[in-house]
Amino acid sequence: MATPPAHGASLLGRPPVTSHAEIERAGFRLFAQRGFDGTTLDAIAAEVGISRRTLLRYYDSKNDIPWGRFSETLDGFRATLVATPVDVPLHEAVHAAVLAFNRFDLDAHPSHRERMQLILTTPTLQAHSVLRYGEWRQVIAEYVALRLGLRPDDLLPRTVGQVSLALTLSAYTHWLDHPELALHDLIDTAMAGLRSYLGSA
Amino acid sequence: MATPPAHGASLLGRPPVTSHAEIERAGFRLFAQRGFDGTTLDAIAAEVGISRRTLLRYYDSKNDIPWGRFSETLDGFRATLVATPVDVPLHEAVHAAVLAFNRFDLDAHPSHRERMQLILTTPTLQAHSVLRYGEWRQVIAEYVALRLGLRPDDLLPRTVGQVSLALTLSAYTHWLDHPELALHDLIDTAMAGLRSYLGSA
DNA sequence: AGATTAATGGCACTGAGGGACAAAAAGAAG
DNA sequence: CTTCTTTTTGTCCCTCAGTGCCATTAATCT
Numbered sequence: 404m405a406t407p408p409a410h411g412a413s414l415l416g417r418p419p420v421t422s423h424a425e426i427e428r429a430g431f432r433l434f435a436q437r438g439f440d441g442t443t444l445d446a447i448a449a450e451v452g453i454s455r456r457t458l459l460r461y462y463d464s465k466n467d468i469p470w471g472r473f474s475e476t477l478d479g480f481r482a483t484l485v486a487t488p489v490d491v492p493l494h495e496a497v498h499a500a501v502l503a504f505n506r507f508d509l510d511a512h513p514s515h516r517e518r519m520q521l522i523l524t525t526p527t528l529q530a531h532s533v534l535r536y537g538e539w540r541q542v543i544a545e546y547v548a549l550r551l552g553l554r555p556d557d558l559l560p561r562t563v564g565q566v567s568l569a570l571t572l573s574a575y576t577h578w579l580d581h582p583e584l585a586l587h588d589l590i591d592t593a594m595a596g597l598r599s600y601l602g603s604a
Numbered sequence: 605m606a607t608p609p610a611h612g613a614s615l616l617g618r619p620p621v622t623s624h625a626e627i628e629r630a631g632f633r634l635f636a637q638r639g640f641d642g643t644t645l646d647a648i649a650a651e652v653g654i655s656r657r658t659l660l661r662y663y664d665s666k667n668d669i670p671w672g673r674f675s676e677t678l679d680g681f682r683a684t685l686v687a688t689p690v691d692v693p694l695h696e697a698v699h700a701a702v703l704a705f706n707r708f709d710l711d712a713h714p715s716h717r718e719r720m721q722l723i724l725t726t727p728t729l730q731a732h733s734v735l736r737y738g739e740w741r742q743v744i745a746e747y748v749a750l751r752l753g754l755r756p757d758d759l760l761p762r763t764v765g766q767v768s769l770a771l772t773l774s775a776y777t778h779w780l781d782h783p784e785l786a787l788h789d790l791i792d793t794a795m796a797g798l799r800s801y802l803g804s805a
Numbered sequence: 806a807g808a809t810t811a812a813t814g815g816c817a818c819t820g821a822g823g824g825a826c827a828a829a830a831a832g833a834a835g
Numbered sequence: 836c837t838t839c840t841t842t843t844t845g846t847c848c849c850t851c852a853g854t855g856c857c858a859t860t861a862a863t864c865t
Contacts, residue, residue, distance in 0.1 A: 416811025417861040443851065454814045459853065494801055529738075530731040537730075556781065558790065559797040562774040566798055569766035577759045589759065596760040597767055600695055601799060617842025618830040644820065655845050660822065806865105813860070821852085829844070835837085 421451055423472060426461055430468045431517065439469075439525045466531035469521050473535055477542055480504045484546040493550050497543060498594065501567055502587050509586060520579055523572075540564035570594055622652055624673060627662055631669045632718065640670075640726045667732035670722050674736055678743055681705045685747040694751050698744060699795060702768055703788050710787060721780055741765035771795055 429450040433442045444465055448455045462468050483503050487496040509515050522528045544560035547553070553560055574589035630651040634643045645666055649656040663669050684704050688697040710716050723729045745761040748754070754761055775790035 413811080413863095415809080415863055417813070417859095419812065444853085445851085455852095456815075456854095457813055460812080463853090465852070526735060530734050533731045533734050534727060558774060558778045558794060559801065561777060562771065562794045562797050563801055565770035565774045566767055569770040570763065573759060573763040573766045576762060580757065593759060593763045596763050598802060600760065600764055601802070614842075616832060616840080618844070620843065645822085646820085656821095657823090657846075658844055661843080664822090666821070809864070810862085811860100812862095813858105815858085816856085818854085818856105819852105822850090824849085825847090827844105827846085830842090832839105832841080834839075 420457075421453055421461070423461055426451055426458065427468060427471055431514070431521075434469070434521060435517075439521060440527060464531075466528060469518055469528060470532070470535055471518070474538060476504075476508065477538055479507065480539070480542050481546075484542070489550070493547065496550075497547070497563065497567060498590075500543075500546075501571060502590060505571070505586055505590065516579075516582075519575055523576060523579060536568055540568050543567050566597075570597065621658075622654055622662070624662055627652055627659065628669060628672055632715070632722075635670070635722060636718075640722060641728060665732075667729060670719055670729060671733070671736055672719070675739060677705075677709065678739055680708065681740070681743050682747075685743070686750075690751070694748065697751075698748070698764065698768060699791075701744075701747075702772060703791060706772070706787055706791065717780075717783075720776055724777060724780060737769055741769050744768050767798075771798065 426447070430442070430447050433446055433450055436442075437446075444455050444458060447465075447468070448458045451458065480500065483500045484496065487500065491499075512518065522532055540561075541555065541564065544555040544564040547560040547563045548555040548557065551559065555561075570593045571590060574586060574593045577593075578584060578586045578589050627648070631643070631648050634647055634651055637643075638647075643666075645656050645659055648666075648669070649659045652659065681701065684701045685697065688701065692700075713719065723733055741762075742756065742765065745756040745765040748761040748764045749756040749758065752760065756762075771794045772791060775787060775794045778794075779785060779787045779790050
């Protein structure tokens with residue numbers, strides 16, 4: 404198996420010599436110095452003190468390093484949604500969950516800004532991020548489908564997923580340009596802007 | 605310069621031995637047979653009858669081949685927008701231009717479905733496409749900024765660009781799953797769905 | 806001590822992409 | 836008709852990402 408460290412699961416076999424967190428720290432250190440594209444896998448491996456082959460068992464690709472353990476944080480996102488009382492209107496439930504998700508990320512990682520800065524300004528990473536965004540959109544689409552009695556691949560659930568991501572991304576982009584503003588306020592503002600844009604009939 | 609064929613511009617120097625269109629046809633022929641990831645640049649070059657190095661002078665990367673001359677079609681998109689009378693409400697102007705842009709694409713290339721199928725279902729291409737979508741969003745953001753007296757990198761113009769793309773992409777995805785439906789109807793339906801989603805307060 | 810399990814690291818390979826430079830193929834100038 | 840200029844092409848060579856294979860290492864379990 405290509406399965407890397409089981410992460411504390413099994414106590415059997417040779418113990419891992421490093422961790423995702425350590426690799427991430429080393430990566431960001433180098434990215435800050437030489438930029439993302441200017442940093443080779445060999446350089447990161449050397450910084451951590453492991454071989455390139457091992458590095459690629461912790462992360463499937465160089466592009467995955469800045470994203471960290473994103474897939475795992477989606478579990479919390481899902482939990483927030485399903486825990487929402489059903490009498491909360493759908494669009495409010497989704498909006499609140501989106502806010503909560505990003506507030507959590509912010510609190511959990513003080514370096515979240517650097518991470519998003521790197522992801523949103525490096526073309527290579529912008530491109531690769533679509534795959535991650537896809538998982539995020541899927542969570543929303545599944546919840547919308549559940550609430551409306553539709554399937555996740557129907558038009559409306561997918562549209563809500565896409566639009567929620569659109570709002571979040573424009574808020575993030577603006578947030579990077581304006582460090583003094585609060586991300587959750589910007590998500591609200593983006594939503595309000597969309598409403599007024601659509602409502603100006 | 606890495607500038608490939610000037611495409612009929614100058615009659616000086618050695619004439620190009622091939623064209624973007626020819627490469628594109630050869631590419632799609634092979635992609636259909638072996639899939640996108642299963643097709644090497646060497647194979648495409650051989651199919652066209654040129655060297656790999658020359659192929660990479662026509663297209664910056666393998667990922668760019670399915671997109672064809674997309675950047676050029678954006679000029680028409682821009683033209684449609686600026687030609688819109690200013691008394692047309694902004695959201696209608698943008699919506700109409702989005703419809704016109706996609707209707708044009710459809711008419712111009714009967715193989716547009718195959719192209720979009722490839723782009724939207726191949727992970728490698730999904731990722732790379734973000735860069736193209738970025739140019740498209742920028743066109744909308746610039747127009748919205750123009751109409752509202754804002755800058756293209758302000759929050760609302762960017763949000764409208766992001767959301768317009770979101771609607772178009774969910775319509776496209778649904779269109780691929782349901783060949784019997786018309787793309788422009790789906791864009792309308794996605795928009796209507798968003799309005800009802802947001803309006804269910 | 807020996808067997809089992811799981812991680813590591815070395816090696817070799819494919820494939821994308823780019824830099825440098827000479828050769829080819831056209832028109833223009835003498 | 837030859838020479839110069841311009842532009843494209845092809846060859847060679849290099850770097851880097853990513854994968855498969857396999858021996859090695861370091862732990863636990865019996």
